[in-house]
Amino acid sequence: MADVPNREPCASPLDLFNSIAAQGELVRTLKAEKASKDEIDSAVKMLLSLKMSYKAAMGEDYKADCPPRNATPESNSGPDATEASEDFVDPWTVRTSSAKGIDYDKLIVQFGSSKIDKELINRIERATGQRPHRFLRRGIFFSHRDMNQVLDAYENKKPFYLYTGRGPSSEAMHVGHLIPFIFTKWLQDVFNVPLVVQMSDDEKYLWKDLSLDQAYSYTIENAKDIIACGFDINKTFIFSDLEYMGMSSGFYKNVVKIQKHVTFNQVKGIFGFTDSDCIGKISFPAIQAAPSFSNSFPQIFQDKTDIQCLIPCAIDQDPYFRMTRDVAPRIGYPKPALLHSTFFPALQGAQTKMSASDPNSSIFLTDTAKQIKTKVNKHAFSGGRDTVEEHRQFGGNCDVDVSFMYLTFFLEDDDRLEQIRKDYSSGAMLTGELKKTLIDVLQPLIAEHQARRKEVTDEMVKEFMTPRQLTFHFQSFCFDT
Amino acid sequence: MADVPNREPCASPLDLFNSIAAQGELVRTLKAEKASKDEIDSAVKMLLSLKMSYKAAMGEDYKADCPPRNATPESNSGPDATEASEDFVDPWTVRTSSAKGIDYDKLIVQFGSSKIDKELINRIERATGQRPHRFLRRGIFFSHRDMNQVLDAYENKKPFYLYTGRGPSSEAMHVGHLIPFIFTKWLQDVFNVPLVVQMSDDEKYLWKDLSLDQAYSYTIENAKDIIACGFDINKTFIFSDLEYMGMSSGFYKNVVKIQKHVTFNQVKGIFGFTDSDCIGKISFPAIQAAPSFSNSFPQIFQDKTDIQCLIPCAIDQDPYFRMTRDVAPRIGYPKPALLHSTFFPALQGAQTKMSASDPNSSIFLTDTAKQIKTKVNKHAFSGGRDTVEEHRQFGGNCDVDVSFMYLTFFLEDDDRLEQIRKDYSSGAMLTGELKKTLIDVLQPLIAEHQARRKEVTDEMVKEFMTPRQLTFHFQSFCFDT
Numbered sequence: 001m002a003d004v005p006n007r008e009p010c011a012s013p014l015d016l017f018n019s020i021a022a023q024g025e026l027v028r029t030l031k032a033e034k035a036s037k038d039e040i041d042s043a044v045k046m047l048l049s050l051k052m053s054y055k056a057a058m059g060e061d062y063k064a065d066c067p068p069r070n071a072t073p074e075s076n077s078g079p080d081a082t083e084a085s086e087d088f089v090d091p092w093t094v095r096t097s098s099a100k101g102i103d104y105d106k107l108i109v110q111f112g113s114s115k116i117d118k119e120l121i122n123r124i125e126r127a128t129g130q131r132p133h134r135f136l137r138r139g140i141f142f143s144h145r146d147m148n149q150v151l152d153a154y155e156n157k158k159p160f161y162l163y164t165g166r167g168p169s170s171e172a173m174h175v176g177h178l179i180p181f182i183f184t185k186w187l188q189d190v191f192n193v194p195l196v197v198q199m200s201d202d203e204k205y206l207w208k209d210l211s212l213d214q215a216y217s218y219t220i221e222n223a224k225d226i227i228a229c230g231f232d233i234n235k236t237f238i239f240s241d242l243e244y245m246g247m248s249s250g251f252y253k254n255v256v257k258i259q260k261h262v263t264f265n266q267v268k269g270i271f272g273f274t275d276s277d278c279i280g281k282i283s284f285p286a287i288q289a290a291p292s293f294s295n296s297f298p299q300i301f302q303d304k305t306d307i308q309c310l311i312p313c314a315i316d317q318d319p320y321f322r323m324t325r326d327v328a329p330r331i332g333y334p335k336p337a338l339l340h341s342t343f344f345p346a347l348q349g350a351q352t353k354m355s356a357s358d359p360n361s362s363i364f365l366t367d368t369a370k371q372i373k374t375k376v377n378k379h380a381f382s383g384g385r386d387t388v389e390e391h392r393q394f395g396g397n398c399d400v401d402v403s404f405m406y407l408t409f410f411l412e413d414d415d416r417l418e419q420i421r422k423d424y425s426s427g428a429m430l431t432g433e434l435k436k437t438l439i440d441v442l443q444p445l446i447a448e449h450q451a452r453r454k455e456v457t458d459e460m461v462k463e464f465m466t467p468r469q470l471t472f473h474f475q476s477f478c479f480d481t
Numbered sequence: 482m483a484d485v486p487n488r489e490p491c492a493s494p495l496d497l498f499n500s501i502a503a504q505g506e507l508v509r510t511l512k513a514e515k516a517s518k519d520e521i522d523s524a525v526k527m528l529l530s531l532k533m534s535y536k537a538a539m540g541e542d543y544k545a546d547c548p549p550r551n552a553t554p555e556s557n558s559g560p561d562a563t564e565a566s567e568d569f570v571d572p573w574t575v576r577t578s579s580a581k582g583i584d585y586d587k588l589i590v591q592f593g594s595s596k597i598d599k600e601l602i603n604r605i606e607r608a609t610g611q612r613p614h615r616f617l618r619r620g621i622f623f624s625h626r627d628m629n630q631v632l633d634a635y636e637n638k639k640p641f642y643l644y645t646g647r648g649p650s651s652e653a654m655h656v657g658h659l660i661p662f663i664f665t666k667w668l669q670d671v672f673n674v675p676l677v678v679q680m681s682d683d684e685k686y687l688w689k690d691l692s693l694d695q696a697y698s699y700t701i702e703n704a705k706d707i708i709a710c711g712f713d714i715n716k717t718f719i720f721s722d723l724e725y726m727g728m729s730s731g732f733y734k735n736v737v738k739i740q741k742h743v744t745f746n747q748v749k750g751i752f753g754f755t756d757s758d759c760i761g762k763i764s765f766p767a768i769q770a771a772p773s774f775s776n777s778f779p780q781i782f783q784d785k786t787d788i789q790c791l792i793p794c795a796i797d798q799d800p801y802f803r804m805t806r807d808v809a810p811r812i813g814y815p816k817p818a819l820l821h822s823t824f825f826p827a828l829q830g831a832q833t834k835m836s837a838s839d840p841n842s843s844i845f846l847t848d849t850a851k852q853i854k855t856k857v858n859k860h861a862f863s864g865g866r867d868t869v870e871e872h873r874q875f876g877g878n879c880d881v882d883v884s885f886m887y888l889t890f891f892l893e894d895d896d897r898l899e900q901i902r903k904d905y906s907s908g909a910m911l912t913g914e915l916k917k918t919l920i921d922v923l924q925p926l927i928a929e930h931q932a933r934r935k936e937v938t939d940e941m942v943k944e945f946m947t948p949r950q951l952t953f954h955f956q957s958f959c960f961d962t
Binding site: 018022202205206212242243245246247248249250251252253256257259260261262263264265267268273274275276277278279280282283285286 | 683745
């Protein structure tokens with residue numbers, strides 16, 4: 001999946017204006033042609049979402065026949081805006097001016113998704129009979145689309161499958177990259193469902209200065225780290241786009257179907273592509289969308305087109321799947337459901353996502369115990385006070401303290417986490433002690449990951465990446481054909 | 482390959498202006514980055530070609546910083562121009578106001594290709610030891626790119642391969658569709674080289690109101706007509722894009738490589754795509770380009786990237802391959818060579834290409850002897866005079882007579898053709914007699930095609946369409962790997 005920073009920031013107001021005009025035209029055409037309700041609804045939703053983006057960029061409502069004046073592109077929006085008070089999130093850029101990080105409640109409104117509330121978490125607990133994962137308990141997976149529909153299906157003993165992915169941009173993965181995989185493994189375990197993992201090496205080849213061979217070699221290296229998360233080989237298919245496109249009788253067909261139903265205007269509006277972008281980038285969103293449809297994997301689902309897909313991912317990937325959900329009813333497929341996570345903060349603070357190219361911005365999966373200790377002590381942004389005296393008197397700020405944030409991700413014990421929050425906030429716990437606690441959690445976690453990764457053989461990678469049947473929970477899912 | 486008529490006519494002057502500006506920028510960047518000579522040359526050629534298109538559309542030279550005034554798009558160019566004095570040719574539209582058809586000499590200048598002259602024809606004769614095909618003798622294949630390079634390679638016992646294709650837009654093929662295949666079969670026979678035939682069913686799905694299954698079924702039906710032309714099963718691979726993309730370890734990789742090196746600005750300039758086009762159309766040119774590179778067919782050429790490709794096709798397909806030749810050096814592959822044919826005229830006259838959707842516009846491969854007779858007598862545009870008396874006195878005009886044109890395509894005997902030309906021009910031969918001669922040539926030709934097609938079994942189609950090793954002339958080509 002995409003996490004490339006070096007592209008044009010976002011669509012200009014004029015581009016957006018034109019996209020809205022074109023989308024309005026589409027809505028009128030669909031209505032005139034008496035298209036299905038689903039299809040019209042999807043197109044209208046897309047129109048509304050484009051109008052919202054326009055308003056955010058221009059500070060005023062879209063008015064037909066009144067194009068934006070005097071082209072002041074990106075003056076009020078986009079990641080480069082210097083005085084931006086709004087957060088900005090798309091697959092390539094995440095920026096906020098707040099040390100607490102992105103305002104996720106606002107993002108839910110902006111993206112039109114739903115909050116994962118107590119009620120939904122309770123329902124997951126009832127359905128699976130398992131205690132909800134700490135990522136759910138602590139709001140790290142905080143937003144969803146249609147998760148209730150997935151649970152309806154599950155409770156009716158209908159199958160679903162998981163889809164997540166990774167854009168293999170380098171050999172090095174950091175702990176933040178593991179978040180979706182740790183959670184997906186838990187989902188796989190508690191629901192007992194198959195999982196497909198897309199390694200979008202084609203995307204990395206298109207966006208970065210890489211050869212095809214390099215991109216594919218990163219796929220293999222990253223796959224080892226993913227496998228080391230403990231996925232069940234009988235229920236997991238990991239695939240390289242570059243390789244699987246030439247091995248599947250279903251994948252390319254779905255890619256072409258999606259590509260027929262998305263215009264350049266639309267991807268321009270959603271992803272901010274420009275006329276200078278290569279046609280590979282412009283058509284790539286269809287390739288990230290296609291695994292949302294079960295017949296992209298005939299070896300697993302045969303020609304079934306109606307198996308519900310559930311996608312756990314960081315919320316910056318949502319634009320791809322908003323597009324996918326827009327297209328789905330128009331090509332006769334169910335919309336994928338989604339579970340969105342917050343971003344894993346950089347050691348330097350929650351204002352930005354981490355960068356795989358800056359070794360000090362995070363803990364890497366290859367770091368030694370010593371490196372982990374040094375990085376946390378030296379680089380983890382602290383919410384503590386300037387002096388021990390002040391700290392004891394006023395207490396630290398857990399909301400901006402990166403070590404504390406990391407503990408919310410990795411310390412399993414709720415009570416202990418709460419105690420640390422109290423003690424650090426009151427000043428009873430000093431920054432050095434907090435950092436020591438994090439180091440004590442991270443060192444064995446990374447060491448154990450490294451030990452598991454060492455046991456991942458080339459043969460295992462090959463087997464995970466071989467298109468084949470997978471096993472499922474529901475007997476009804478063993479097709480008779 | 483593309484022959485769809487229903488799209489926006491061509492790039493607007495403003496689009497072209499912007500494309501030129503972007504291409505100019507690319508040239509400057511390449512020079513600044515000290516790119517290879519080949520790469521810079523390609524980009525400069527593309528720039529010149531865009532500037533020529535601009536001049537043709539606007540009647541004046543491109544001037545930087547002086548965008549076209551007051552947007553009068555397509556006023557002087559494009560297929561919809563009512564007073565167009567210039568011919569217009571692109572993959573979707575061929576239009577001329579002259580009953581003699583397109584001015585092909587002008588087209589050679591416009592496209593920057595080379596004329597197939599007597600000297601080149603003699604060289605082909607010397608190299609193959611075979612009498613040149615009537616399509617060469619009569620200027621039906623009239624233009625080329627780098628054919629001398631192919632012959633150099635051949636004379637040095639280096640291998641090359643043929644690539645042609647068909648866009649399966651319906652079950653029905655007409656005699657005009659056979660022209661590239663008849664000629665390609667001859668090339669295969671005299672040079673003894675492998676051939677790949679692309680059935681671009683993905684393209685037809687994207688451009689037309691077809692399902693994937695329909696498009697694929699047209700592939701199979703059309704493949705039978707192609708096989709009936711007599712191709713050697715040991716030297717010919719026919720492939721459906723929809724099917725082969727999922728069967729080849731090389732095809733998609735080349736598609737992505739090409740897609741990385743072509744921008745939306747470029748395809749806009751070359752093919753006239755607009756922002757309202759779907760992303761499938763926008764990225765399709767890479768799929769027509771990819772078979773020009775030998776490692777798209779690992780089962781035939783293994784991982785060899787340097788086998789020269791020769792593409793026989795109608796000249797309206799040239800824009801795809803100009804783009805391909807522009808990209809080739811930038812991804813380390815040889816440029817494909819081309820042989821271009823003129824268009825096969827509609828029965829109604831040479832002003833237009835035929836349409837598969839108008840049964841009276843041509844002779845179809847499914848026509849009965851009686852239908853052929855009726856169509857020729859009733860619909861073939863005649864160069865004869867209004868009365869027999871006038872005809873005897875002034876003679877007919879072979880330059881606009883469609884029956885005579887068809888004879889130049891299908892009557893093998895040069896002397897007899899010349900005699901007919903003389904007799905009809907002098908008035909010694911009447912229109913009815915000329916038409917009778919054509920009917921006598923076409924009826925057995927179609928009947929024999931139908932008989933051969935009947936013998937094409939499903940198993941044969943399957944074998945032609947199975948990725949496999951092919952046999953070659955040159956021993957040096959049996960790789961030792």
